[in-house]
Amino acid sequence: MAGKKLGRQTAALASPPSVVGYASVVGHKEGEGPLAATFDHISQDDTFGEKSWEKAESAMQKLALSIALNKAGIAPAALDYLLAGDLLNQCIGTGFAVRGQDVPFFGLYGACSTMAESLSLAALLLDGGFGSRIAAMTSSHFCSAERQYRAPLEYGGQRPPTAQWTVTGSGCVILSEDGPGPYVTHVTTGMIVDKGIKDASNMGAAMAPAAYSTIKAHFADTGRKPSDYDLILTGDLGQLGRDIVADWFRRDGTELKNLSDCGTLIYHLEGQDVHCGGSGCGCSAVVLAGLLLNGMAEDRWKRILFCGTGALLSPTSTQQGESIPSICHAVALDRGR
Amino acid sequence: MAGKKLGRQTAALASPPSVVGYASVVGHKEGEGPLAATFDHISQDDTFGEKSWEKAESAMQKLALSIALNKAGIAPAALDYLLAGDLLNQCIGTGFAVRGQDVPFFGLYGACSTMAESLSLAALLLDGGFGSRIAAMTSSHFCSAERQYRAPLEYGGQRPPTAQWTVTGSGCVILSEDGPGPYVTHVTTGMIVDKGIKDASNMGAAMAPAAYSTIKAHFADTGRKPSDYDLILTGDLGQLGRDIVADWFRRDGTELKNLSDCGTLIYHLEGQDVHCGGSGCGCSAVVLAGLLLNGMAEDRWKRILFCGTGALLSPTSTQQGESIPSICHAVALDRGR
Incomplete structure (x- = not known):
């Protein structure tokens, strides 16, 4: 049984897919915040051992995917699709993270809505009957975002009161056609x-x-x-x-x-x-x-x-x-x- | 009846959706090429009346969507989803083209594979039962691509024999759950x-x-x-x-x-x-x-x-x-x- 549209914008899933694995990987500052205990991995080193902030973002995604797969108890080969994107120009954080995973991949760009966008499409594809397990993933990094969107970090520009702080972190959620929920x-x-x-x-x-x-x-x-x-x-x-x-x-x-x-x-x-x-x-x-x-x-x-x-x-x-x-x-x- | 996966990478559609409208909009150079007679709109002015190449790209997408909708004989309000993306940083060609269309929108980034990617997801969503009509769309522009990926146009850099020329154009395809095909x-x-x-x-x-x-x-x-x-x-x-x-x-x-x-x-x-x-x-x-x-x-x-x-x-x-x-x-x- 396939899903259906309810009104203009909503799809109601006929067989709601279940979360079967998820992981969060964050940087140092996020690890000092109030949600520290909820993250799977907090790195003391925001480079994640890489030579550039962009590569650090790929490293975070790879780690988030790997932890989520472990929690789900499956290998990448068990994923039917991987849906992901990020904020970097041409989504290179994602492209380089997904390289080598050997999973059919749809790249997304939804700016900071990408976690919800990837989860949406993952759920719709599963409910449509196209596979058993799909991963949804995204990331951002304070340092790669600052230099791409604003100014070099070394510039030390002042931020207005309405400004926000780009989270260094990556989240991954694996959905399955069956599971214990949610x-x-x-x-x-x-x-x-x-x-x-x-x-x-x-x-x-x-x-x-x-x-x-x-x-x-x-x-x-x-x-x-x-x-x-x-x-x-x-x-x-x-x-x-x-x-x-x-x-x-x-x-x-x-x-x-x-x-x-x-x-x-x-x-x-x-x-x-x-x-x-x-x-x-x-x-x-x-x-x-x-x-x-x-x-x-x-x-x-x-x-x-x-x-x-x-x-x-x-x-x-x-x-x-x-x-x-x-x-x-x-x-x-x-x-x- | 929902679709199914065939092997690792392929989805076979149970009720193959039909193309019901499509449009191609191109620039001057493309209009001098061998496929000129196949395009719906050839602009003699690659700015498409806009003040920047990026805005020209949005203008092309808006025009392609509009012509495709006309051919399908439907209004934007009849679209369940619009799936689109482009090559520009943060896909602004698409974001600004879709603004004001009032259609539920999934942004994609698949580099130059975006037409096939958007068509893929549009077909999967329709076969899954999520709506009746979905538009898939993308664009690129020689001038916006050159200055973003390579060098300012004014620089006049020499191109090696393996180089290719970024097409100035936008294509849009509308799929429907029913129709005469293909x-x-x-x-x-x-x-x-x-x-x-x-x-x-x-x-x-x-x-x-x-x-x-x-x-x-x-x-x-x-x-x-x-x-x-x-x-x-x-x-x-x-x-x-x-x-x-x-x-x-x-x-x-x-x-x-x-x-x-x-x-x-x-x-x-x-x-x-x-x-x-x-x-x-x-x-x-x-x-x-x-x-x-x-x-x-x-x-x-x-x-x-x-x-x-x-x-x-x-x-x-x-x-x-x-x-x-x-x-x-x-x-x-x-x-x-």
Whole structure:
């Protein structure tokens, strides 16, 4: 039995695939944050033994995939597909991590929404009958992101209060057609939303309207309400972006009491000098493949709406005066089918 | 009835989706090539009326989508998903083209294999039951590619004999669960292959082993043989890369008489100063959404294996001494189901 579309943006899975393995790999700073105990691997050395930050990102992905496969008790050869991407130009973090894995590969670009995007497509492909096990993966690295998007690290540029800190980390989740759960039951795919924010140091405000749009669509398509979820978690809106989403729902008459954001959870907002919080593909990926999936396994949460958020800009688009197109993909995770 | 995996890399579609609309938009030089009559729109102005080459790429994608929708006789609101990507850093050609379309969007990065990758995922999602109509799209632009990957145009650097010319063009294909065909019957997803080529001016040689690997896997998985296809068409290997693939099959005892390459078809190899031929996401996209689909409609070819090829490098990976990971995705198109 195949899945079906519910409304415009949501797919309801007929045979919800199960998480069977997951892993989070992070850098030093993330290991000093409040979620340290939830990560599988914390490196004291952000180069991960490599000669460049870009290669470090590939090393993180390879490690995350390897740990997730171990937890699932399978070899790479047991994966039908691997879906992954990252923030680097031409997604080289991913390309070089996947090289040598001998797994059919679909490369994705969803900016910081990539964990939710890869999980979405993995779930849809499995529910469609195309294989038994699929890995979804992404990463980001503070140092590779800074030099690519902003300025050389040595420059020491000051960051405005709305800025966020790119997470050094990689998360990997393996889905299977069968398993003990949690299960991916619904996939709400985002449309691009752009409300005209041009400040690349204020990504939270740029992405908040996309998160609002997708979460609203999820409720409209499924007939569910916010209280049907124990937790609604956006990817990397940070403090400001999260507050904007809560505010917009409040104007609609809905109090999103269970709304939080991976970017506000991963660091100590006071004390780790991260301003509005964490960001990057790795942010939502390691919070999902750590705090969230651990918490579901421990029955802390029964049902979560995981909403990856991405800003589809580049330094070139910003230099050319463009605003920031954003997107949010939501995935409903449920302990039961 | 859902689809199924055949062997390691191939998915066989249970209800092969049909092409119901397609469009090709190209620049001036492509309009002087041998395929001019097959394109829907040839612009005499490679800026497409925009202020930057990057914005021109978005304009091409918007136009290709619009023409394809017109041919399919549907509005954007009738699309369940749009799958697209391009070569630009952070895929901004696509992000800005999709902004405002109000279609659920999955961003892809498959380098020049993106037309085959997007077509693959579109077909898999439809066969899985997730909607009725999905658009697959990509683009490339000679000028944006040159300045991003190589040198400013004004520099006038000399190109080696193995170099290829990035196609200025965008192709869009709309698949539907029902229609008159041609149908996507099989999707063979590539694994990353890297045989150590480090010369970014010799992408044909870098990508040829990936094409060989995927085409071989397609035959092994499906039990088909080369002569089961009227045409086996790689994306942008150019003359040298195409010859390498033919040579490798010859060593296996197989003469691929029906092998050709979009990069060798799109320009006059003698006379248009393109060295080994065309390249870029747009290359295979506009040949598919022009010559190939026109030819199938006219019954010139009944069955085609369309093999998008991509080099997953970046200028940074090349500067860091890395070789070029490559991938090839193959899609079987058939006039009958």
